[in-house]
Amino acid sequence: MRVTLKDIAEEAGVSTMTVSNVINGNRARVSARTIAKVERIVAERGYVPSASARSLASSSSRLIGLLMPAADEDSLTLSPHNTAMLGQMERQLRKRDYHLILRGISRQAEVDEALKSWNLDGAVLLGFPDREIDRLTPATTGNVRVLAIDSYSPNPLTTGVRSDDRTGARLATAHLLALGHRRIVFAGPGFSDVGVVRERFEGFLDAHKEAGVTWDEGLLVAVGSTTYAPGLDLGTRLPELHPGASAVFATADILAVGIIAGLVGAGVAVPAEVSVVGFDNLDIGGYVTPQLTTVEQNVQRKAAVAVNLLVDSIEGEERPDAPVTLGVDLVERASTAPPPEPAGPA
Amino acid sequence: MRVTLKDIAEEAGVSTMTVSNVINGNRARVSARTIAKVERIVAERGYVPSASARSLASSSSRLIGLLMPAADEDSLTLSPHNTAMLGQMERQLRKRDYHLILRGISRQAEVDEALKSWNLDGAVLLGFPDREIDRLTPATTGNVRVLAIDSYSPNPLTTGVRSDDRTGARLATAHLLALGHRRIVFAGPGFSDVGVVRERFEGFLDAHKEAGVTWDEGLLVAVGSTTYAPGLDLGTRLPELHPGASAVFATADILAVGIIAGLVGAGVAVPAEVSVVGFDNLDIGGYVTPQLTTVEQNVQRKAAVAVNLLVDSIEGEERPDAPVTLGVDLVERASTAPPPEPAGPA
DNA sequence: CTGAAAGCGCTAACAC
DNA sequence: GTGTTAGCGCTTTCAG
Numbered sequence: 036m037r038v039t040l041k042d043i044a045e046e047a048g049v050s051t052m053t054v055s056n057v058i059n060g061n062r063a064r065v066s067a068r069t070i071a072k073v074e075r076i077v078a079e080r081g082y083v084p085s086a087s088a089r090s091l092a093s094s095s096s097r098l099i100g101l102l103m104p105a106a107d108e109d110s111l112t113l114s115p116h117n118t119a120m121l122g123q124m125e126r127q128l129r130k131r132d133y134h135l136i137l138r139g140i141s142r143q144a145e146v147d148e149a150l151k152s153w154n155l156d157g158a159v160l161l162g163f164p165d166r167e168i169d170r171l172t173p174a175t176t177g178n179v180r181v182l183a184i185d186s187y188s189p190n191p192l193t194t195g196v197r198s199d200d201r202t203g204a205r206l207a208t209a210h211l212l213a214l215g216h217r218r219i220v221f222a223g224p225g226f227s228d229v230g231v232v233r234e235r236f237e238g239f240l241d242a243h244k245e246a247g248v249t250w251d252e253g254l255l256v257a258v259g260s261t262t263y264a265p266g267l268d269l270g271t272r273l274p275e276l277h278p279g280a281s282a283v284f285a286t287a288d289i290l291a292v293g294i295i296a297g298l299v300g301a302g303v304a305v306p307a308e309v310s311v312v313g314f315d316n317l318d319i320g321g322y323v324t325p326q327l328t329t330v331e332q333n334v335q336r337k338a339a340v341a342v343n344l345l346v347d348s349i350e351g352e353e354r355p356d357a358p359v360t361l362g363v364d365l366v367e368r369a370s371t372a373p374p375p376e377p378a379g380p381a
Numbered sequence: 382m383r384v385t386l387k388d389i390a391e392e393a394g395v396s397t398m399t400v401s402n403v404i405n406g407n408r409a410r411v412s413a414r415t416i417a418k419v420e421r422i423v424a425e426r427g428y429v430p431s432a433s434a435r436s437l438a439s440s441s442s443r444l445i446g447l448l449m450p451a452a453d454e455d456s457l458t459l460s461p462h463n464t465a466m467l468g469q470m471e472r473q474l475r476k477r478d479y480h481l482i483l484r485g486i487s488r489q490a491e492v493d494e495a496l497k498s499w500n501l502d503g504a505v506l507l508g509f510p511d512r513e514i515d516r517l518t519p520a521t522t523g524n525v526r527v528l529a530i531d532s533y534s535p536n537p538l539t540t541g542v543r544s545d546d547r548t549g550a551r552l553a554t555a556h557l558l559a560l561g562h563r564r565i566v567f568a569g570p571g572f573s574d575v576g577v578v579r580e581r582f583e584g585f586l587d588a589h590k591e592a593g594v595t596w597d598e599g600l601l602v603a604v605g606s607t608t609y610a611p612g613l614d615l616g617t618r619l620p621e622l623h624p625g626a627s628a629v630f631a632t633a634d635i636l637a638v639g640i641i642a643g644l645v646g647a648g649v650a651v652p653a654e655v656s657v658v659g660f661d662n663l664d665i666g667g668y669v670t671p672q673l674t675t676v677e678q679n680v681q682r683k684a685a686v687a688v689n690l691l692v693d694s695i696e697g698e699e700r701p702d703a704p705v706t707l708g709v710d711l712v713e714r715a716s717t718a719p720p721p722e723p724a725g726p727a
Numbered sequence: 728c729t730g731a732a733a734g735c736g737c738t739a740a741c742a743c
Numbered sequence: 744g745t746g747t748t749a750g751c752g753c754t755t756t757c758a759g
Contacts, residue, residue, distance in 0.1 A: 383736090385735095385736060385737085386736065386737065386738095387736080387737095397736090397737080397738090398738080398739095401737070401738065405738090430736085430737075431735085431736050431737070433735090433736080433737090434735075434736035434737040434738090435736080435737060435738075436737090437735090437736080437737070437738095438736075438737040438738040438739080439737080439738055439739080
């Protein structure tokens, strides 16, 4: 049924080893004539090597696992940001001739299973809280190289690749402060002392410090998740919650979009009465009215850096070195403007 | 290094076959005592079977390939619809204990490679034009079960799972006609005589026929791709292109969203002057102003049906039967309204 | 430049 | 209930 190395070898009148060498580009060890003959037969018969057999016989599988959190019965959290990362990483891996196994993780033990069962050469963890990354042990990771996207975990078993979240938040906040805003709401998911959201919060505070503006902690608003619905809810209730606030920094575009919709629905003009900035620069920010001012992280670059770092480390047989932090830019669009005059027209 | 079946067998003082039977749930053949002992050791040692070895020794890999089109150097086409399908299919496969390999395809030959090299049990083709599906031959598919999402290809090697595109378009168009619209633009990518877009076009015509309205072919507008930018462009130029048109049927939500933005930018009120309907009912339709009237396809259900059909067929060792077509619903929101009065105020 | 032997970790098909 | 034998398709190691 299936065409095997042996079939090719027999037809070519050589040993399987010779065919194997041709296939794997160890061409220095084979005569030009043999190479040509073998290649012809391979093409004719449509021979494709068995990856399982290779993986079993050699120590490498050329397989990278992309692991994402997923509640038990739930679908993956394919936020626009994660989607973009996924697409770009697949592309980069393909270019390097690796394959991608996509797996949702609901219990810690599944990480083990995922890494070991397919003898993965490497794994990318996307969207896990730092706490989960911290927990990885050598028993789990084995020799599998593990890279965590957007992680600030100090776990030496993993390498973090992330955007410069702190600077991004600082830029966005400085922009609001420069426009004249003095009471700015920080809207994001609850956070602890490390992680992406913490970094963005610190950048938010940095900007206030640099501008010599005191920030009132009462303006911290925790949302359940960075999705549209909580944003809509927050936007709707903002006038009563924080009547004095003239701007909102949201930790994600989709959240910001929800907030704007909520504000507009509540009769608050954006940006005339309240300004809103997001974070990510997803496509969606360009589709809404007003178009969203936001912080751009170069997702394509983040994906490329992550994959190349991982694959280099696999092929170099050495652990990757320090974590990588990528630059960000402020994208000024239409959702931010100076605050309304303190004593405006009645 | 790695814990193997043999290690477990030795420690338990039994043969590898016994361990294998315990692991695979052939518990009828093993005594309760042995089962308990083996299970304890497996847990203690953190044993995870090698999937490559299994795949090599048995005929099944428990691996499903998700193949998507990707231009050579390009990232996957992760449209919101495809993203949703991907997430749901991963979930369904996980529930049935299969793994997912995600692969972008740029050349026909890569389908071969993808299917054979990992000895896939099945493959899902997502986002390919029918023409590509038609082209699959037994030489390529081998014994791999292949299922094509949104395909109308008659190729017996594949099974199609799709939404009832024709009915969806008919419902949306009938809604516009019922509101009083008589000159409706059909906006979609170019299409041939079969496929998703053709079906939607036929449904569009059906509705006109049922309403006894003659449709002017000049109102057919082909866009380069169903994305935001071409929609924006079309919306902007619509007033000059089709001054008499009072409504647009777009074959995708993202296209509709672009069209609305273009219209609004050109000073045309939506829906007061021009109504717009989309297709898919993606989240984004709810985020824009006005909220989009659209056709809902139940993506979750489509994914579940696809996966279950595929896996059943794999486990039942028989080809799946007829293609499956899933129902759709019209979701009326704010982007549609009656056309403006013929003789409006100057 | 080419080949023979051994084995990766597992399961199928039979024996006992 | 349990063990034995063989082999999946490939690479590794070592001989020529």
